[in-house]
Structure formats: C-alpha cells, structure tokens
Amino acid sequence: MANTGSVMLNQKFDELPKESFWECHDLYQWEGFWYYEDIIQGMLAFQSDYEALSDDVILASSMKTGTTWLKALCVSIMRRQSQGVENVPHAHTRTSEYDVCGDNLHPDLGRQSKSSDQKGILDDVAEDDILTENVPHAHIRTLEYDVYRDNLHPDFSGMPSPRLFHTHLPYSALPDSIKNSDCKIVYIARNPKDTLVSLWHFFNKISRPNQEPYSLEKAYDAFRKGVHLYGPYFDHVLEYWSESLKNPDRILFLKYEELKSDPKGQVKRLASFLGRPFVNEDEVEKVLWRSSLERLKNLEVNKNGVFFHLKIPNSSFFRLGVVGDWKNYFTDEMKRDLDELTRIKLEGSGLHFDF
Ligand SMILES: Nc1ncnc2c1ncn2[C@@H]1O[C@H](COP(=O)(O)OS(=O)(=O)O)[C@@H](OP(=O)(O)O)[C@H]1O
Numbered sequence: 001m002a003n004t005g006s007v008m009l010n011q012k013f014d015e016l017p018k019e020s021f022w023e024c025h026d027l028y029q030w031e032g033f034w035y036y037e038d039i040i041q042g043m044l045a046f047q048s049d050y051e052a053l054s055d056d057v058i059l060a061s062s063m064k065t066g067t068t069w070l071k072a073l074c075v076s077i078m079r080r081q082s083q084g085v086e087n088v089p090h091a092h093t094r095t096s097e098y099d100v101c102g103d104n105l106h107p108d109l110g111r112q113s114k115s116s117d118q119k120g121i122l123d124d125v126a127e128d129d130i131l132t133e134n135v136p137h138a139h140i141r142t143l144e145y146d147v148y149r150d151n152l153h154p155d156f157s158g159m160p161s162p163r164l165f166h167t168h169l170p171y172s173a174l175p176d177s178i179k180n181s182d183c184k185i186v187y188i189a190r191n192p193k194d195t196l197v198s199l200w201h202f203f204n205k206i207s208r209p210n211q212e213p214y215s216l217e218k219a220y221d222a223f224r225k226g227v228h229l230y231g232p233y234f235d236h237v238l239e240y241w242s243e244s245l246k247n248p249d250r251i252l253f254l255k256y257e258e259l260k261s262d263p264k265g266q267v268k269r270l271a272s273f274l275g276r277p278f279v280n281e282d283e284v285e286k287v288l289w290r291s292s293l294e295r296l297k298n299l300e301v302n303k304n305g306v307f308f309h310l311k312i313p314n315s316s317f318f319r320l321g322v323v324g325d326w327k328n329y330f331t332d333e334m335k336r337d338l339d340e341l342t343r344i345k346l347e348g349s350g351l352h353f354d355f
Contacts, residue, residue: 027228050148062189065188078276170235200214206312241253
C-alpha cells in the first residue's frame with residue numbers, strides 16, 4: 001500500500017511545479033501551496049490516516065509567526081497544577097514524544113542541573129514544568145512532519161485526551177476528519193514583514209550554515225511571490241482567518257503582535273478557549289514567564305540541545321522576538337511594496353496588520 005502510494009507520488013512529482021528555495025531545497029506546489037517533497041508525503045499520510053477526536057487541539061501556523069511561543073504557552077496552560085491532578089494531562093505532551101512516534105527517536109531530553117549562572121532562571125523549575133526538559137516542538141509535534149513523514153500509521157492509542165498537535169499546513173490541506181470534527185484549532189499569525197525577516201534569518205542559519213547568506217532581496221522576492229515553505233503566506237493566513245470568522249467557537253485566531261502588546265489578555269483568551277481558564281493572576285504570570293523568550297532561550301536544553309527530528313539546534317527557534325525588527329533590514333521601497341501587497345491581499349477580509 002505504502003509502496004504503491006510512493007510510486008504514484010514519484011510520477012506525480014515530475015508533473016508538479018517546482019522551484020528552488022534558498023538555492024538549496026526543491027519546493028513543489030501542491031494544491032496551491034509550496035512544500036518539500038517529504039512534507040507532501042507526510043501531508044498525504046496525515047490526510048488519509050488521522051482520525052480527529054472531538055477534544056483534540058490543533059495548533060496551526062505558517063512558519064516563523066510564533067509557533068514556538070504558542071506551543072510553549074499551550075504546554076504551560078494545559079499542565080497547570082491548579083487544575084487538580086485529574087485534569088492535568090500529566091503525560092500527554094510527553095506521550096507525544098515517546099508513544100506517538102515510537103521511542104526509538106532518542107529525544108534529547110537534556111534534563112539540566114543548576115549551574116550558578118542559570119540559577120535565577122531555574123529557580124522557577126517545578127514538577128509540572130516540562131519546558132525545561134525539551135524544546136516546545138518536542139512536546140507538541142508537527143503532524144505532517146514530525147509524525148507522519150516517517151510513519152504512515154502512527155499509534156496514538158496511549159495518548160490521553162485532550163491530544164495537542166501542531167501543523168504548518170494551510171486550512172484547505174487539513175484532513176477532512178479535522179475539518180468535520182468539533183476539535184479546536186488555534187492559529188497564530190504575524191505581520192508579514194517580521195515574518196519574512198524571521199524566515200530569512202532562520203533558513204540562512206539552518207540551510208546555509210557554511211555558505212554565504214541568501215540575500216534578503218532574493219528572499220523578499222520569493223516571499224512576495226509566495227514561493228516559500230508552506231507559502232503563499234497571505235493565502236495561508238486568509239484561509240484560517242475566514243474559517244475563524246465562520247466558526248469562532250472552534251477556531252481561535254491569534255496575532256503575535258497582540259500577544260506581545262497584551263500578553264495577559266491574550267493568554268487568558270487562549271486558556272479560556274482551551275477550556276482551562278485561569279483561577280488567579282499568579283497563574284497567568286507563571287504561564288507567561290515559563291513561556292517567555294527570555295526564559296526559554298536561556299534554558300540549557302535550548303542553548304545547547306538539538307531538535308532530533310529536524311536535526312537543527314534548538315537555539316535556532318529563539319532569536320529576538322520583537323515587533324518591528326523589519327525596520328533594521330527593509331529599504332523604504334521594500335516596505336512600501338510589501339505594505340501595498342498586504343493591503344491588496346487582505347482587502348475586504350477584515351484582517352489587518354498595523355506593524
Ligand atoms: N517564547 C517566545 N516568545 C516570543 N517570541 C518567540 C518565542 N519563541 C520564539 N519566538 C520568536 O518566534 C519566531 C520563530 O517563529 P516560529 O516559532 O513560528 O518558528 S517555526 O516556524 O516554528 O520554525 C522568532 O522570531 P524572530 O526573533 O523575529 O526571528 C523567535 O525569536
């Protein structure tokens with residue numbers, strides 16, 4: 001079955017539109033969006049195999065829009081001790097590390113010891129604080145990549161509910177099983193200019209570590225045309241935006257910039273949507289601190305660990321995390337042009353990014 005599928009797919013790949021990405025990867029266009037070949041294979045397996053449960057939570061995002069932060073927030077929210085032991089899905093994120101994908105993957109748990117320079121940060125470490133053990137991506141897996149790329153029928157049977165997963169796929173590419181279920185989806189979007197700058201830094205770091213950086217001008221052109229991993233960015237954002245308008249109880253649409261400007265308000269909104277409202281302000285503060293960039297990037301596991309699935313340093317997921325970093329890179333013309341493209345693409349949708 002799997003072999004037949006991959007033979008058919010190989011034939012199909014020859015017919016797909018193909019473009020180079022960062023001059024070191026091939027991207028294929030599948031139903032309007034651009035992916036690596038192995039991601040298309042993972043996506044097809046995900047689409048045909050995944051059976052959504054009504055209490056699943058699917059986090060979704062285009063790349064570099066706040067995925068790592070959203071995963072950290074959801075891990076922290078779902079594991080809060082104040083919910084009572086029976087409500088805390090103690091093992092469920094950890095289950096995704098071991099049971100879902102098999103435990104032959106040797107996750108780098110990197111459990112740390114307290115060295116004097118980390119002491120301030122690690123004073124906060126508690127039993128329920130698994131973010132100290134591994135990068136947020138290892139706790140909430142990206143389905144089409146970390147789960148289905150190497151496994152056509154992963155075994156989810158040991159996983160307590162609610163199950164938390166993530167996907168970078170556009171809404172149109174989600175399995176029908178998710179679209180037709182009551183399970184919740186949380187999408188995070190970010191303004192296109194910072195998204196592009198973040199994407200540019202990330203792929204220069206992971207794909208061209210010993211080469212000249214891919215120029216910002218080329219990256220800009222590719223982003224503008226929508227030819228980037230999981231692009232076009234605007235189509236991705238708009239699909240989830242319009243679904244969230246149709247179905248606000250099922251799809252929560254967050255913006256990175258709003259999480260930055262009103263962290264407490266937005267994280268309360270997120271916790272309530274997940275069915276885990278906070279009982280007091282201390283809890284809100286704790287979740288925000290545990291998930292903060294400042295803290296995460298200084299944890300030993302994120303400074304020196306490697307995300308075994310992508311074989312890239314955990315540190316590459318944490319950089320500046322500010323709104324408006326594009327101002328340090330864009331020319332006036334790039335700003336004008338991308339703002340105009342954004343205006344055209346989002347016109348009439350009700351969605352806007354004022355950053
Ligand atoms: N905890 C936390 N808080 C705030 N911001 C954070 C956090 N973790 C990561 N980041 C910043 O998010 C950017 C990475 O985006 P993603 O996590 O979506 O990347 S990925 O798609 O999962 O590879 C990247 O943004 P830039 O700094 O602008 O590059 C990260 O620095």
